[in-house]
Amino acid sequence: MKAQFTEQLAHLEKLIIEMGSMVETQVSSTIQALIDRNIPLAMAVMQNDHKVDELEMTIDEEVLSILALHQPVAVDLRDVIGISKINGDLERIGDHAQNIAESVKVIVENNQRITVDYIPKMSAIARSMLKDAIDSFIHKDVELAMSVCKRDDDIDDLNKYLFADILASMIKDPQVIPTSMEVIRISKNFERIADLCTNICEDVVFIRDAKSIKHSKEHQKLL
């Protein structure tokens, strides 16, 4: 029975890593589409989102099956619950990558230009946070997970600065409003990706150390 559980848990971990890899590719592709103003690549991201959704459902079923058949406890329970939550977070990250791809399509089709330099910085931070969040899960590396949480503040700040700058430019020249709205949307999506990476890392801390650092001063203390 234990061997069967170990095998099923290993399979679940393999699936969630596959999910992480798929979502990472979606985020990288959407960033590349943004940089290259590449509509076919943006379209590919939009079309591939259903694969992320399907894998999410497969993982949900696997989690349900493990809970029903094996009733895991302690670290095994934390592992399964953590994976279930990470699964949901990764699926949402996939949705945000799709949202960005949609904005890229609108911007390129309307021959608009993004002039603010916050977006490249935010995309770089979001991409690195996602990579490290997935790595921290694979290696159960709490230090790496905590460093990801720390970077969330940087992206929050950039989102705020971007909004202030864009608002000023929209007041100055209402013609930039359509492009600015897409830029705000892109910025908000990167900011949400970073938030979800933070959630994943909080789950890694929960899995390894049985500590919940969400919504607590503990979070700040550990940083």
Place this chain on the structure above:
Amino acid sequence: MIDKKTEIKSEASADKHLSKSEAEPQNDFSGGINLASTRSRTKIVTKDVNMFYGEQQALINISLEILQNEVTALIGPSGCGKSTYLRLFNRMNDLVDGVTIQGQIWIDGKDIYHKDTDVVDLRKKVGMIFQKSNPFPKSIYENVAYGPRVNGENSAEKLDEIVERCLRKAALWDEVKDRLKISAYSLSGGQQQRLCIARALAVDPDVLLMDEPCSALDPIATQKIEDLIKELKHDYTIVIVTHNMQQAARVSDKTAFMWLGKMIEFNETKKIFTSPDQKMTEDYITGRFG
């Protein structure tokens, strides 16, 4: 040489009973539980308990505090000393040849191994339910009435009241009220086990010891006993030995994990089954050993 004669060594002084406040040991197994806030609810205390079968040590330095109206589960692999430890609470180990007990055990602040302790009274106060149901070869009614009758209760009216009350408490009354005079052996295994619980309740105990009470029962009968345990804890203090970890997780407030005669960890059940402090506990409950 193995001493064939049962030898009980109580380290509590023979000339005094400890008061309740004196009976509070330094407990190394508080598991982060604020013992100070639970003192008034302390029911059973064991301190530095060692037990030997001849020269073989079965329990090693066990200290534990069990609270009133709680269910405490003892878990651990076969031979770890769970049942041996449980049987100390109503001195059933006294019946085994060559047993030596050291350390102190108090129930309600009284040293139960004191030379003046009346073991018959102790066993009235601390009832036991075994793995296999063991009704007497008598009617359902007589099984429950037996204890009070032996204790001198002869009033038919009073006995009727006790039988009904105990069968109700054991969640059996509705199933047997119309056939109280038939043999207890005609009941199903699960019903027989609940009858044994009713029989234990009839002598008005404070503590119920349960040694794998569901191991011979099907899932439905097991669920009934588990529901019953949840109900009974409002009136009794329950200590249960179980090999079924899901059962320990479902029914108990606190769980003690034992291994090779030692108490490895004692903590809130929720804590034990989500994030135990000891690696060994985690390895056992996740099936990595044992």
